[in-house]
Amino acid sequence: MEALQIYWWALISLLGALLVFLLFVQGGQTMLCMAPNDTTRNLMVNTLGRKWELTFTTLVVFGGAFFASFPLFYSTSFGGAYWLWMLILLSFVLQAFSYEFRRKQGNILGRRVYDIFLFINGAVGCILLGVAVGTLFFGADFTVTKANLTSISNPVISTWGPSHGLEAIASWRNLLLGLMVLMLARTLAALYFLNSIDDGEKFGNDMKRSVIINGAIFVVLFLAFTGVLLTSPGIEGSTFTAVPYKYATNLMQLWWLGALLAVGVVMVLWGIVKTAIKPGYRQGIWWSGTGVVFTVFALLCAAGYNDTAYMASNADPTSSLTIANSSSSYFTLKVMAWVSAFIPVVVAYIAYVWYKMNAKPLTPGELESEHHAY
Amino acid sequence: MNDLMSVVDWSRAQFALTAMVHWLFVPLTIGLSLIVAVMETLWYRTGNEKWLRITKLWMKMFGINFACGVATGIILEFEFGTNWSNYSWFVGDIFGAPLAIEGIFAFFLESTFVAVMFFGWNKVSRGFHLASSWLTALGVVISALWILVANAWMQYPAGMEFDPAQMRNVMDSFTDVALSPVAINKFFHTVLSGWVLGAVFVIGVSCFLLLKKRNQEIAYSSIKVAGWVGTVGIVLTMWTGDGSAVEVSRVQPMKLAAMEGLYRGECGQGLVGVGILNPDKQIGDDRDPMLFGFEIPKGLSMLAKHDTEAFVPGIEDLIDGIELTADGDTIHTVSYADRIEAGRRARAALARYDEAHAAGDTEAMAAAVNDLKADYKYFGYGYLDNPEDAVPPVALTFYAFRVMVMAGGYLLVFMLAALYMVYRRRSLLDNKLVQLCGLATIAIVWICSEAGWIVAEVGRQPWVIQDLMPSRAAISAIGSGSVQFTFWVFVVVFTMLLAAEIGIMVTQIRKDADRDLMA
Numbered sequence: 018m019e020a021l022q023i024y025w026w027a028l029i030s031l032l033g034a035l036l037v038f039l040l041f042v043q044g045g046q047t048m049l050c051m052a053p054n055d056t057t058r059n060l061m062v063n064t065l066g067r068k069w070e071l072t073f074t075t076l077v078v079f080g081g082a083f084f085a086s087f088p089l090f091y092s093t094s095f096g097g098a099y100w101l102w103m104l105i106l107l108s109f110v111l112q113a114f115s116y117e118f119r120r121k122q123g124n125i126l127g128r129r130v131y132d133i134f135l136f137i138n139g140a141v142g143c144i145l146l147g148v149a150v151g152t153l154f155f156g157a158d159f160t161v162t163k164a165n166l167t168s169i170s171n172p173v174i175s176t177w178g179p180s181h182g183l184e185a186i187a188s189w190r191n192l193l194l195g196l197m198v199l200m201l202a203r204t205l206a207a208l209y210f211l212n213s214i215d216d217g218e219k220f221g222n223d224m225k226r227s228v229i230i231n232g233a234i235f236v237v238l239f240l241a242f243t244g245v246l247l248t249s250p251g252i253e254g255s256t257f258t259a260v261p262y263k264y265a266t267n268l269m270q271l272w273w274l275g276a277l278l279a280v281g282v283v284m285v286l287w288g289i290v291k292t293a294i295k296p297g298y299r300q301g302i303w304w305s306g307t308g309v310v311f312t313v314f315a316l317l318c319a320a321g322y323n324d325t326a327y328m329a330s331n332a333d334p335t336s337s338l339t340i341a342n343s344s345s346s347y348f349t350l351k352v353m354a355w356v357s358a359f360i361p362v363v364v365a366y367i368a369y370v371w372y373k374m375n376a377k378p379l380t381p382g383e384l385e386s387e388h389h390a391y
Numbered sequence: 392m393n394d395l396m397s398v399v400d401w402s403r404a405q406f407a408l409t410a411m412v413h414w415l416f417v418p419l420t421i422g423l424s425l426i427v428a429v430m431e432t433l434w435y436r437t438g439n440e441k442w443l444r445i446t447k448l449w450m451k452m453f454g455i456n457f458a459c460g461v462a463t464g465i466i467l468e469f470e471f472g473t474n475w476s477n478y479s480w481f482v483g484d485i486f487g488a489p490l491a492i493e494g495i496f497a498f499f500l501e502s503t504f505v506a507v508m509f510f511g512w513n514k515v516s517r518g519f520h521l522a523s524s525w526l527t528a529l530g531v532v533i534s535a536l537w538i539l540v541a542n543a544w545m546q547y548p549a550g551m552e553f554d555p556a557q558m559r560n561v562m563d564s565f566t567d568v569a570l571s572p573v574a575i576n577k578f579f580h581t582v583l584s585g586w587v588l589g590a591v592f593v594i595g596v597s598c599f600l601l602l603k604k605r606n607q608e609i610a611y612s613s614i615k616v617a618g619w620v621g622t623v624g625i626v627l628t629m630w631t632g633d634g635s636a637v638e639v640s641r642v643q644p645m646k647l648a649a650m651e652g653l654y655r656g657e658c659g660q661g662l663v664g665v666g667i668l669n670p671d672k673q674i675g676d677d678r679d680p681m682l683f684g685f686e687i688p689k690g691l692s693m694l695a696k697h698d699t700e701a702f703v704p705g706i707e708d709l710i711d712g713i714e715l716t717a718d719g720d721t722i723h724t725v726s727y728a729d730r731i732e733a734g735r736r737a738r739a740a741l742a743r744y745d746e747a748h749a750a751g752d753t754e755a756m757a758a759a760v761n762d763l764k765a766d767y768k769y770f771g772y773g774y775l776d777n778p779e780d781a782v783p784p785v786a787l788t789f790y791a792f793r794v795m796v797m798a799g800g801y802l803l804v805f806m807l808a809a810l811y812m813v814y815r816r817r818s819l820l821d822n823k824l825v826q827l828c829g830l831a832t833i834a835i836v837w838i839c840s841e842a843g844w845i846v847a848e849v850g851r852q853p854w855v856i857q858d859l860m861p862s863r864a865a866i867s868a869i870g871s872g873s874v875q876f877t878f879w880v881f882v883v884v885f886t887m888l889l890a891a892e893i894g895i896m897v898t899q900i901r902k903d904a905d906r907d908l909m910a
Contacts, residue, residue: 067510070461070502077465078494084472085491088483088559095469096476096867103877106469110884113462117455118891123898125891163558166481166864167742169774170395173477173868174558181869345484346554346561356492363499370503373515388447389454389509 021350022340023322025086028357030317032079033150034310037198039072040146041209041302044202046112046139048210048227049132056381057216059120059390062135064213064379065206066116066391071367073113085353089161089175089343090328094152097159097177101185105145112138116391143202147195148186153320154246154264155190156329161336178332190245197242200235201309204228208292208302215378225292228301232289239282246316252326254339267319274322278315284308299378397871399863402474405878409466410848411841412885416460416892418840421535421582422589422620423453424528428521429616435521444908445609449593451899454509459892466881474874478855478865485551485562486541489569493537500530535582543574545856546847547642553767555744555760560859573638577847580631583624584840587802590621591836594809596900598829601820603904611813614820618810625803632799633694639850640695643857645709645781646850649788651691653705654680658715660703662690665793668786674707674779706785710778725769727778730858734773737766771859780861783852791845798839805832 045065052058084091095102111134118124119131158178165174178184185191207227214220251263260266268275288305292298321327326337344350384390427449434442468490472479479486507515507523515523544550550567551560562568594617597610640647647653652668653660666684689699696703702715712726725733740762747755775781809829812819819825853861 067506070505071499073461073465074494074498074502077468077498078491080468080472081487081490081494084468084479084483085487088479088487091472091483091487092476092480095472096474096479096869099473099867099869099873102469102473106466106473107880107884109465110462113465114458114888114891117458118895121455121895121899122902123891123894123896125894126887163480164742164745166477166558167738167745172774172864173866174480175476176868181873345487346557348565349484349488349562352562352565353488353491356488356495359495363495367499367503370507373519374506374511376514383513386513387510388512389451 018347018350019341021347021354022344024354025082025344025350026321026327026340027318028360029079029083029086030314030321031310032075032082033317034313036072036075036079036146037201037313038205038306038309039068039075040143040198040202041205041306042069042072043112043139043142043206044199044204044231045206045209046135047143047199047203048206049135051223051227053219053223056384057220058132060214060216060379060381060384061210062116062119062132062391063384063387064210067374069112069116073109076109086345086350087338087340087343088345090338093159093161093175093177093338093343094149094157094328096173096175098149098152098157098182098185099177100180101145101149101182104141105149108138108141108145111135112142119391139202140199143199144192144195145186147198148188148191150198150317151188151191151194152185153317153327154194154251155188155249156252156331156337157185158332159330159336160333161330161338190249193238193242193245197235197238200231200238203231204235204289205302205305205309207231208288208305211292212299212302213375213378215380221297228289229293232293236286236289252329252334252337254324254326254337254341257326257334257337259334263325264319267323267325268315271319271323274315274318277311278319281308281311281313281315285312394871395863395866398866398869398874401871401874401878402866403862405474405874405881406467406470407848408878408881408885409463409470410844412889413460413463413467414841414844415837415889416456416463417535418581418585418588419456419592420453420460421531421585422587422592422624423449423456424524424531424589425586426589426593426617426620427453428524428528429620430613431521431524433616435517441608441612441909445613448609448903448908449613450508452592452596452896455892455895455899457505459888462888463885474867474869475855475865476867478860480559481860481865482548482551482560482856484559485544485548485568488562488565489537489541489544493534497530497534497537501527501534504530532582535585536578539578539581540569540571540574542847543571543577544568545854546577546851547571547573547638548856548859553763553770555741555763556748558741558745573642576631576634576638580628580635583628583631584843586624587621587628587806588836588840590617590624590806591802591832593617594621595829595831595833598820598826599900600904602823602826602830605904605906606908609908611817611820614809614813618806618813621802622806622810625799625806629799629803636694637697640703643851644704645706646783646788646846647695648704648706648709649783649785649850650792650846651703652680652785652789653691653703654707656703656705656708656715658692658702658717658719659689659700660691660695661686661688662694663687663793664690666789668789670786674710674782706782710782727772727781730769730772730781731775731778733766733769734771734775736773737763737770738773740766769858771854771856771861771864774861774864775853780853783850788846788850791842791849795839795842795846798835798842802832802836802839 042065049058115131115134119128161175163174207224211224247265250259250261253260285305285308288301292301321340326339328338330336430446504523504526508527511520549571550564551562554561594614597613600606600610664685664687667682669682672678672680691703692701693699700717710727712724714722740759744759855862855865
């Protein structure tokens with residue numbers, strides 16, 4: 018059972034890591050207003066538009082996999098932090114139709130409104146997903162009382178503070194993580210635009226400058242977040258007591274996670290620095306993107322492994338969620354583990370299609386001749 | 392308690408709104424993805440430029456609609472957590488699995504290959520593009536499969552047992568969950584109805600092209616493909632509908648009774664073909680349930696049991712726990728009053744187990760488990776105040792069923808007529824009335840489709856999980872004001888979304904009708 022719980026937490030962490038990488042779509046949506054003209058803006062939208070569904074799907078699968086493997090988290094966090102999740106949800110709903118509708122005749126609202134929707138999804142989606150992940154490290158005000166199920170008047174087992182997630186948004190530590198995710202997404206977006214759009218030298222220089230500016234802000238926020246995280250206490254899952262420097266301890270005791278984190282950080286920085294210093298370099302997205310996946314995977318693993326409550330209850334530590342007390346049954350985890358054997362196939366065909374579709378950067382000429390364009 | 396019921400009502404309203412809006416887009420996605428793939432195959436095999444133009448025409452419609460289905464679909468998944476958090480814990484061990492499998496197998500398939508469908512014309516080979524179109528259609532169907540497995544499980548919970556230590560249900564047979572007869576029937580019935588809806592949409596829009604007297608060849612060819620898809624679809628939808636009726640009578644007899652407005656059943660029960668319910672009828676009184684009704688003799692017995700003399704219980708029979716044999720002898724089953732008592736005993740046993748568990752009293756735990764097991768079948772009834780609480784809204788279920796069946800019958804005639812006209816009497820298709828009829832049928836097929844879901848979902852009230860959990864026990868601990876607010880936000884967003892989608896589609900169709908698509 019324990020091995021399956023560890024396996025599924027690793028898969029959740031991997032999905033979360035891939036999601037953070039794919040948030041470059043959201044980051045790019047916040048940069049559309051910087052486009053100097055309609056042609057460039059349309060190029061940016063269309064190169065993002067060929068990937069938006071992948072980000073969206075990863076978010077949905079992340080939610081579904083969490084539901085299947087750790088249903089108590091789904092029940093407690095989604096049902097408790099109602100406003101936080103509803104705002105995330107609404108921002109993604111706005112995104113889903115904005116790409117398709119923005120330049121279609123008869124769209125009622127006009128292109129600018131749909132571009133504003135894309136901006137809202139980019140900014141709000143990134144920040145609030147960061148806030149939601151922040152609750153995994155810094156806890157939240159909730160209690161879990163399964164015996165409530167036997168009550169007619171109050172049958173709900175998970176209860177959250179009266180603000181229902183707004184207090185999580187107001188927490189400076191969660192917001193720090195949210196802003197960091199936004200700046201990371203913008204950095205990755207600039208790297209992605211460099212890789213996938215061919216719109217002349219000026220565009221390339223603009224994107225390089227974006228990489229440097231957003232990357233620098235991201236690094237500052239990342240250092241601040243890392244400092245806060247490594248000095249924060251965590252709840253030990255077996256005793257439900259607070260342990261100082263829990264996450265720093267986890268990264269040292271599970272040395273391979275610490276090493277993965279270090280490698281990931283170096284790769285992210287290398288992608289940014291090489292893009293900044295080497296003229297004509299377009300492959301930074303792959304260095305930084307892979308680094309992001311390594312880094313986020315290591316951080317999420319550190320949140321749940323080594324007898325750590327991955328979502329601490331600040332209201333009642335004994336209600337804290339661990340991978341042991343919140344998981345699905347052995348049978349379900351086993352069935353789902355078999356299902357997960359198909360994930361490499363999924364990754365393989367996504368990679369193949371990505372390669373085929375992005376073999377050449379998108380140009381204004383190609384966009385004009387497209388049968389279907391956003 | 393008042394606020395609890397208000398949260399339940401608003402949460403139900405929000406979920407119903409989301410599901411109904413989602414279902415406006417999904418069946419069109421199911422149907423159009425298949426029709427587009429067939430059309431592209433015809434182009435691939437014949438090399439005829441006409442089929443390429445036709446494929447791109449309908450692919451455009453598919454793209455506009457697909458995004459809306461995606462937008463509304465994510466809300467449903469999140470709402471299981473945000474609004475039905477108790478449910479998410481109580482059965483998450485079973486219910487979460489199909490959702491995750493849907494994501495892994497279907498969503499990635501769709502989202503990856505739909506990008507090739509739209510943007511890959513100049514980037515991949517013809518064969519790869521065709522494969523992408525079929526893989527997108529396959530992804531749509533796989534997605535429907537797992538969602539319908541999950542939905543069917545709520546209507547007929549199987550393959551699980553209750554774990555009192557965790558206070559939740561846990562899966563013990565994946566095949567019982569995935570391959571339950573209710574799930575299989577529901578899957579085919581729903582997906583095939585999507586074929587019909589997609590086909591009617593294509594025929595209706597083609598009629599508009601004919602009305603404008605341009606692009607006739609494209610319209611005729613589209614009607615041919617859609618006519619075959621729709622005819623196969625409607626015939627098989629009716630066949631699986633018959634299977635659904637048998638399953639409902641077996642596992643949800645109260646829903647069947649509500650569908651028929653049947654309060655007291657009999658052997659050789661007739662089927663109400665057309666009727667008006669008596670709005671004053673109350674459970675247990677002597678009023679006739681129908682103000683007016685045309686009945687097909689022995690029809691309901693035949694439909695539900697495939698036996699003209701079989702007994703079909705009515706609402707009051709089920710509440711009283713009465714069935715009849717073929718000879719008319721009475722058999723006593725478990726009345727709803729007894730079920731409520733059993734449910735309360737089960738709940739009390741669970742509370743005793745929890746106390747014994749906390750005290751480490753293994754003997755008391757074992758005794759409580761025995762008591763719980765004996766009555767667990769009726770666990771959900773323990774949350775109800777009286778037997779009438781277990782009766783779904785009869786009028787809505789009754790009328791929605793009739794709308795679905797009558798519209799379905801019309802659609803069979805419509806499809807056969809479309810095929811006949813396009814192959815044998817094409818001149819009829821040039822008749823303005825016929826063309827307007829084709830256009831109007833677009834509205835009818837959507838009404839039919841939504842009515843089907845109303846029967847399925849309203850008819851199973853008050854249960855979120857049949858007999859085990861009523862909606863009042865499934866909610867999240869949030870204020871009803873919060874849910875009301877998000878409900879109205881969704882109303883605004885969905886209205887905007889629908890208005891924009893309709894605006895874009897109508898503009899696109901008009902544009903296509905006013906230009907030569909073969910040029």
